[in-house]
Amino acid sequence: MDFVYGARLLEQFLTPATASHAAHALNEPANRVTYHVRKLRDCGLLRVAGHHGKRVQYVAAARTFHVPRTLVQLDEPLTVIGPAMREITAAYAHAILDWQARQGHPATGDDLTIHLGRCAPDTRTDTGAFAPAMRMRTVQLSPQQYRAAQDALNDILDRLETDETEACTSTFVLMTFRGQLHLN
Known part of the structure; x- marks a missing residue:
């Protein structure tokens, strides 16, 4: 699995969610997401959080993961x-x-x-x-x-973070790095 895709997929499970919810959020085919969710569960990165009807809800096993350098x-x-x-x-x-x-x-x-x-x-x-x-x-x-x-x-x-009804999903990209940005 692509490292960036894996991180984006895991992020969908910061709170309990189903594989179909993650597929919808990522605009990905449900069968692809379900396959990767099973792999992430088998690796211990996702755990079962409960059920929503017949569907299984998963949650990330942690908020921070240390990935061995050999895997990326x-x-x-x-x-x-x-x-x-x-x-x-x-x-x-x-x-x-x-x-x-x-x-x-x-x-x-x-x-x-x-x-x-x-x-x-x-x-x-x-x-x-x-x-x-x-x-x-x-x-x-x-x-x-x-x-x-x-x-x-x-x-x-x-x-x-808020649950207000007028709230809109917003993305903040905070990047820090040593050095200076050179635009040429």
């Missing part, structure tokens, strides 16, 4: 990261197009606003609900500050 081709980072980054980029581009359509903007000819460095976005401007946002900033951090920043961002996302 980490010698070539693009093997793992490339497909995920292409999917993130495509999903973000579609979110922008969807947001523009909801705002009544034409598909072309609109200005694009980018916030660089310490320049804070103007929150007085009404961008509508769920406007896509991207913030990029390079900062000097000690190793302790780097870890503290990652922990703080994770804590923020954990606190944001």
Whole structure:
């Protein structure tokens, strides 16, 4: 199983869910997902959480997994990261197009606003609900500050989870890496 696909599949079982629910969420054929769910269960990565009618509900055995290096081709980072980054980029581009359509903007000819460095976005401007946002900033951090920043961002996302009826599924991609982004 592809590493990225496996991680996405396991993520569907952070709360109890059926294989058909996961297939629907991933927009994948039910028989393919069911096959991989059985394999993940047999490996101990998923466990039975209960039943929903005749269907079995599964839950991830843990929230964090340590995958042996021999099972993943980490010698070539693009093997793992490339497909995920292409999917993130495509999903973000579609979110922008969807947001523009909801705002009544034409598909072309609109200005694009980018916030660089310490320049804070103007929150007085009404961008509508769920406007896509991207913030990029390079900062000097000690190793302790780097870890503290990652922990703080994770804590923020954990606190944001809600079951409100007006809530909409939203994706945050928090990427941190040593070095600086060079756009050429």
